[in-house]
Amino acid sequence: MLEQLATLDQTLFLFFNVQMANQVTDLLMPIVTSDWLLRVLYGLAVILMLWKGDRKLRWLVVMSALTLLFTDQLSAGILKPLIGRPRPCHIMESIHLLVPCGSGKSMPSSHAANAFGQALLFSLHYPKVRWHLLALATVIAVSRVFVGVHYPGDILGGMILGGLIGLGFAYLFLRYEKRMICRGHKN
DSSP states (O other): OHHHHHHHHHHHHHIIIIISOOHHHHHHHHHHTOHHHHHHHHHHHHHHHHHHOOHHHHHHHHHHHHHHHHHHIIIIIIIHHHHOOOOHHHHOSSOOOOSOOOSSOOSSOHHHHHHHHHHHHHHHHOGGGHHHHHHHHHHHHHHHHHTTSOOHHHHHHHHHHHHHHHHHHHHHHHHHHHHHHHTTOOO
16 A cells, blocks of 8 residues: 555656646746745745734734744654655656755655645635635645655645644634633734
């Protein structure tokens, strides 16, 4: 069973990474997956939310930082070494590698975990932008397959991990928010 899942994962990886590769994905996916760009955009978003946001949004920024800390450390610091799955760019030939392979392990994708943790945290509190946030998280996650450093299964694992952590912190924030309302605090 596990061997069949691994074969399916490799087949899906090759489909997206090699067969679906084109000039547009070759140009955009390395940009979308750039750690530097994602950090700068996150930092700018945090500054904007702290500057322009109300009390609720400012506390949500705190939850966002905690979500990011948990998704990133759990995926990269604990699960990747524990699972020990090599990246496809370390073991497969004839792939379409668009970024440096990196020396780390593959499962789960930290990019997917971080993106989905943030998307679910914010989408539960701002449902009008839910689909935009989930679409952005999906593009960030899938970019990792297009650039050649993660299998689709790694992405799915990261999505589930990040989603659960994002939901957990969203729940904690809802409890905090209810407690503040009961005490008579508003924004």
